[in-house]
Amino acid sequence: MLRLLYVVTLTVCCLPLIPGLGGVLLSAISYLPVLGLHEPSIAGWQAMLAWPSTIISLEITLYTGIAASALAVMFTFLILQACWGTKGWRRIERWLAPLLAMPHVAFAIGFALTFAPSGWLFRFSALFSSENEPYQWSLVQDQYGIGLILALAIKETPFLLLMSLAVLKQMRVDKLLNVSQSLGYNRSAAWMKVIFPQWLPRMRFPIYAVIAYGLSVVDVAMIIGPTSPNTFAVLVWQWFNDPDLQLLPRAAAGAISLFVLCFAVLLAYRLFEYLIVRVWQNWQFSGSKCISLPGKNLFKLVAVIPFLMIPVLLVWSFALRWRFPDIWPSRFSVRFWEQESRHLIELATNSLILGLISATVALVFAIGCLEYRDKYHKSVPQLVIAIPMLIPQLSILFGIQVAIYMLPGQWHVPATIWAHILFAFPYVYLALDGPWKSFDQRLTQTARSLGHSPFKAWSLVKLPNVLPAILLAWAVGLSVSFAQYLPTQLLGAGRITTLTTEAVSLASGQDRRISAVYGLIQAFLPLVFFAIALAASRISDPKRRLARQAEQREISDEFVRTKPNY
Structure with missing residues (x-):
């Protein structure tokens, strides 16, 4: 199973890069038969x-x-x-x-x-000067x-x-x-x-x-x-x-x-x-x-x-009238929230679906690769992590877009999901790499020596120790997915809109109040998942749980000791 997951990860992260580079190189030499350009130049x-x-x-x-x-x-x-x-x-x-x-x-x-x-x-x-402009x-x-x-x-x-x-x-x-x-x-x-x-x-x-x-x-x-x-x-x-x-x-x-x-x-x-x-x-x-x-x-x-x-962003999203050099708006209104509420729900839903799918898949890939490294002492090639982080997105996504357009059918949805996975995987892997290296493998070996199966030893011993890191890495993957602009625009073919794509479009010259609404929601969404991940990691931390149990036992023992004998 680990071997299969490792191969799938390398395939997902490396194989599509070949048509991506090929597509941009062929386009650069003006060889695009779809557009009638048949001779390189x-x-x-x-x-x-x-x-x-x-x-x-x-x-x-x-x-x-x-x-x-x-x-x-x-x-x-x-x-x-x-x-x-x-x-x-x-x-x-x-x-x-x-x-x-x-x-x-x-x-x-x-x-x-x-x-x-x-x-x-x-x-x-302007409070300390006479400028009113x-x-x-x-x-x-x-x-x-x-x-x-x-x-x-x-x-x-x-x-x-x-x-x-x-x-x-x-x-x-x-x-x-x-x-x-x-x-x-x-x-x-x-x-x-x-x-x-x-x-x-x-x-x-x-x-x-x-x-x-x-x-x-x-x-x-x-x-x-x-x-x-x-x-x-x-x-x-x-x-x-x-x-x-x-x-x-x-x-x-x-x-x-x-x-x-x-x-x-x-x-x-x-x-x-x-x-x-x-x-x-x-x-x-x-x-x-x-x-x-x-x-x-x-x-x-x-x-x-x-x-x-x-x-x-919060103040600007409710400001109806705000003249310079006033420190505070003279009139407030919820009109812009009401005006954009229906569209915001649709965009937030699209962002959540893309983020949850890509972050979860990237998390599974990262855990599989790290477990494969621990078992077979063979880590993911640095190239797999380096390409999405070091190569400019424009340089590779355009070639992938050209290659996808040559395929029959509509591929914009799976291509967009794949791109989000590609760019989220390196950050999720790096977030888990340190906790996996610091985990003492002798703990699972001891569980195996007591008769537990490999999966049971992993789930009962290792998982509780690395669960806080897994939750935080998942939140990192969500945050990376929420922030993707070029992959959604290029591979989504304009049919997939998210909070990020809409926020960039509106920030280029539209009403400041509407830009603030979209910016605030886009900032709030990752913070919610980070807060959930941090709270869940604190609750699930085995050290904290053992400390709470020890404290409760100490309180119980103290109560028994101080209870009078009749």
Whole structure:
């Protein structure tokens, strides 16, 4: 059974990528017999290079993607060196799950409503100035992409912090700090010169994922990114939506260019990491042993800004009249909720169905692969996890779309479900990988030696210990599925609409109140499932259950001891 599940997982995650890459390559060379293009040519590449803003869009993409990733890595390290092992670190761990639960689109909508020229930030600043007109500068859709950089850096920092947990536990940071401090290094110097060179290579894969996302993001860039011109990913997406199908080779050439750009940046980062850690090592043992680094209050900023988006969206969803520079709306109304309620139910149902199916299937695949690894000592190839996280979605989904259109019949529903499973599986697998490695296999071996079958030993001994991690991984899969925009738009053929697709469409210039309604619901849905998963994991935690039973026995024994003898 485990062998079959392992093979099915590899098939689902790898086999469809072949027609995906083939479809985009054939389209890029203008070979699309369905559209009457029977002879290969480079017309698509010529059209892409001839577009006036192609080079500028590539430059903006490089600048914003690299800057956002560098800021996220810097924020993560500063928070770790300041808070790891302190009393506040446990609070940080508890806040990571709800921070990760908020979808990027909901965060982007709240960010736009807060930092727009007439947003709450400028309304508060107007209290201390004589300005009664909206400010001319803004962090939303600014030409330099500063708002996009800050939004991506803040949103990706919790992900890197979560990925750092397992890495730092394996490194035994406490022992490294003790040895470094005994040699005269203060805490910040020890983190910078001893822990950082070991932490950075171990975080290579998560940093790759952050870089790839920053370079290829479409939905967030459409809402708060620069518009004159757009980032290259948004420009390629606009080419895909061109009504003239004869121009599809230009879009395919852009998708391949985006993939090459992403791959080149990842190679450049790998070279930078090698040079800074392995070649130029003088900075690790020279210079001052006393360094002062900030970071104690940095996590508060990273956590407060995403959670500030919730009240912003809530107020805007009920605001009927809100003139600048008023801090509070002068009139409220539920008209927009009533107007969109029927449509919201339909969209939420579609999102729930897609999320529940894809997260559950991805969870089964991940558990099967991890159990297969424990039994046969053969893990899932890194390529299976790397492809969905590192390859730009536009570069592969368009090719899959072209391949699906060549098949007879309607395949948009199963193709959309498959895409959600493909992109949810790596995150679910990574969320379970640490708990599976830390579980002591001798417990199930002892149960087997007492005569239990393999399944019974697993269900009675291992399952209660890993159930909290399973519930949280399932919530992570749901959150990833809820956030998928491009897979639903491309493979759904416009026939499947979710909260995310509708929120992105409405955030591009419609009424702010309606955008806030959709952003609030999209943010609320993952938070509900994370809350359910956290509550269920606390209830099902065997350590907590045993502690409660011991406490009840102690209370009962105390009652018996104090009861008088007659």
